[in-house]
Amino acid sequence: MEYHIEHTWDSLPVGHDPVTIAFSPGDGGLIMAVSAPFFSDPAAPSGPPGQPFPGLWDYEVVESFFLNSTNEKYLEVELCPHGQHLILLLSGRHNAFQQALPLSFTANITGGRWEGQALLPWRYFPPDVNKMNSYAIHGSGAQRIYEALYPIPREDLVEGQGPDFHRLEYFQPFTLQSIMGEGWVQPESDLWQTKA
Numbered sequence: 001m002e003y004h005i006e007h008t009w010d011s012l013p014v015g016h017d018p019v020t021i022a023f024s025p026g027d028g029g030l031i032m033a034v035s036a037p038f039f040s041d042p043a044a045p046s047g048p049p050g051q052p053f054p055g056l057w058d059y060e061v062v063e064s065f066f067l068n069s070t071n072e073k074y075l076e077v078e079l080c081p082h083g084q085h086l087i088l089l090l091s092g093r094h095n096a097f098q099q100a101l102p103l104s105f106t107a108n109i110t111g112g113r114w115e116g117q118a119l120l121p122w123r124y125f126p127p128d129v130n131k132m133n134s135y136a137i138h139g140s141g142a143q144r145i146y147e148a149l150y151p152i153p154r155e156d157l158v159e160g161q162g163p164d165f166h167r168l169e170y171f172q173p174f175t176l177q178s179i180m181g182e183g184w185v186q187p188e189s190d191l192w193q194t195k196a
Contacts, residue, residue: 001022001024001178001179002020002021002022003021003134003149004018004019004149005018005019005020005134005135005136005147005148006018007148007151008145008146008147008148008151009135009146009147009148009152009163009164009165010152010154010157010161010163011151011152011154014147017037019034019035019036019037019062019136019147020034020035020036021033021034021062021064021134021149022035024179025179025180026119026120027119028119028121029119029121029122029124030119030122030125030176030179031117031118031119031120032064032077032117032118032119032120033115033116033117034062034079034107034114034115034116035113035114035115036062036081036114036136037112037113038060038081038109038112038113038114039060039138039139040060041060041138041139041140041143042058042059042139042140044080044082045059045080045082045084047084048083048084049082049083049084050083050105050106051084052084052085052086052087052099052100052101052102052103053084053086054086054099054100056078056080056084056085056086057078057086057137059080059084059137060080060081060082060137060138061078061079061080061136061137061138062079062116062134062135063076063078063079063134063135063136063137063165064076064132064133064135065077065132065133065135065165066125066126066129066131066132066174067126067129067130067131067132067133067171068127068128068129068130069130069131069168069171070130071091071126072090072091072092072093072168073090073091073092073127073192074089074090074126074168075087075088075089075090075120075124075125075126075129076088076089076090076096077118077120079105079107079116079118080107081107081109081116082107083105083107085103085105085118086099086100087099087100087101087103087124089101089124089126089191089192090166093166093168094166098191101124103118103119103120104118104119105117105118105119122186122187122189123187123189123191124189124191125176125189126189126192127186127188128186129174129175129176129186130173130174130175131168131171131172131173131174132171132172132174133149133150133170133171133172134148134149135147135148135149135165146163146165148163148165148170149172150170150171150172151170152167153170
């Protein structure tokens with residue numbers, strides 16, 4: 001299952017080849033593969049590749065969010081072309097209760113593009129995921145660009161509004177069964193049991 005990020009967060013077309021995100025079955029989780037232009041802006045995070053990096057959203061990054069819209073529990077996955085990553089588990093909008101979980105993730109930069117692949121363990125997903133959205137960010141200062149798979153429609157924008165990737169009402173339908181098969185049952189997760 002492949003998605004292309006073709007708009008900014010406020011529904012304008014992007015001015016480059018779109019970021020591509022593909023999901024496929026993995027061993028014990030969901031494989032998230034990214035193919036994207038490499039902007040090299042801002043500079044790489046100071047943390048080592050392959051490790052979580054707090055505040056990764058301030059760098060060049062591609063993100064996917066997986067939501068249970070009935071209770072606003074969701075998984076946020078952030079992947080950086082330089083190899084750092086960040087996982088957040090959230091219960092309620094902007095309310096992260098766990099972050100910087102380990103992740104098997106590799107990234108490679110070749111010329112003006114980067115490719116990355118992560119294995120998202122099933123235990124990171126909240127039960128009954130039914131919506132998702134994905135994002136890409138690059139640039140510095142006034143040139144910072146925020147892109148969204150499912151952006152906020154132009155008619156919904158208000159003056160002075162900025163990008164907010166936690167606008168859950170704009171997420172679109174998505175199920176893990178659409179990738180794993182209709183008969184597939186999501187394994188239970190110890191990480192979410194206390195957040196019932």
